[in-house]
Amino acid sequence: MDGAQAPPVVEAVGIAKRFGPTVALADGNLSVRAGETHALVGRNGAGKSTLVGVLTGLHRADAGEVRFAGKPAPAPGDRAAWRERVACVYQRPSVVRELTVAENLFLGRQPRGRFGLLSPGRLRREAAELLEAWAVPVSPDLAARDLTVEQRQLVEIAGALSLGARFVILDEPTAQLEAKAINRLFDRLRDLQQQGVTFLFISHHLPEIYEICQRVTVFRDARHIVTAPVAELSHDKLVEAMIGEARGLVQVGADRPSVSADAEKVLELSGVGVPGFVESVDLSVRRGEIVGVAGSAASGKRQLAEAIAGLRARSGEVRVTGRVIKAGQVPAALRGGVGYLPGDRNVDGFVPGLSVAENATMTIAGKLGPRGFVLPKVRDGRANTMIADLDVHTAGPHQPVGELSGGNAQKVVMARALASDPEVLVLVQPTAGVDVRSKESLLGAVDEQTRSRRGALLVSDELDDLRVCDRVVVMVGGRVVGEHPRGWNEAELVAEIEGIGESGV
């Protein structure tokens, strides 16, 4: 077998890791061959991030062994030795926003000129060389805060390679990217693979696994289930390994009743504008209706949602069940009947130190007991219902959300959006980082919650999300340019979304 003689780039055997009472990994095994792109998949909470923590030396395993190229892993405190062997590009940026790209690349190891003095010119030059060597089309002078997600990931990969690592872990690298950027990233990964870089690729988007990876490892319930070439594991078999049962996935919302043309308008936007992002949008959502909003990153779709939720200044009028909502005020939107799920849970979604119950009921704290006094029993009761309804994998309502896996944290954010019993749900990328079955339960919740009771505006790049919608509008350059009723044609929808001169990297 090819490459069978060379020791694996990384090998983890029998890894166990507990966090207090939680068994995050019971039997974690992984073997990645030199030069391959290896997928690691599993449901939310399966233990993928925990394994990454162990493989990068951030977590010390309770049991098991990690070997790099056949040799034992470095001592836990020897960060430099770890960085030479492995790097991880996380969803959350690890660059310092205030510094330039060049300063970030050489953070803590600035090239020094004569007499040991720091040389800004040399720093810039070496950074430019490094970026060019790995074909990263980014200026070294750019401030890190101005990087797109795509650029930031490439800069982080180049930085890792410059430290000597030839094994890079990508933790859901496509979660915040749109289709064109994903294609560009994949092209870059293929180039780097050609140059001898090995990747471990974590994603909940299974088609991507087939597109970019040669082998796949599946974890379920803290254990290794299978490792196989992707060509030998069909999509159904892969899903079966992940969820542990041979039942196909359900197409959520396939049987939604049609929305009556005279159903009440729960949300009405008239001439809504957001300076710099949205020109003028007229749109309404009826009771019982899910309206999808699609568009590229520059379309203004996210900013439109944020304006409805009171997070941005806006012009024009927003009405919920006929009542005007004051602009730019989150409490006004909330009181007026808007339930909001933000696009980036790591930034706006939850307070990591607070419990599942506290986070989920944050918007209704005044309604959990007499005179605004929170009765823990009432709060926990609400939280337990939500944990069951949304299938949240947690030790219980008192566990801090910061300890949950990414997908489970997202379910808590969804619960919070629903907690105030809103007239209209405004959801931005609700299934980002969520596994196949959890996607079903999250979209299932949106479907169920909007049958007759309320409406939803669902802003997403995900075709699976948009399929649940009764109709999808497409935004380009801050305006609505088209509308597609349920059953839309994928090619037509994508063409309309992408059919603009999008700025490249």
Ligand SMILES: Nc1ncnc2c1ncn2[C@@H]1O[C@H](COP(=O)(O)OP(=O)(O)OP(=O)(O)O)[C@@H](O)[C@H]1O
């Ligand atoms: N610091 C921590 N403290 C307590 N529990 C933790 C901690 N980190 C992870 N866990 C728990 O360990 C389990 C595995 O989580 P992990 O983040 O490894 O899953 P994952 O497969 O990466 O999931 P996702 O796809 O949702 O990111 C989960 O039950 C999680 O709640």
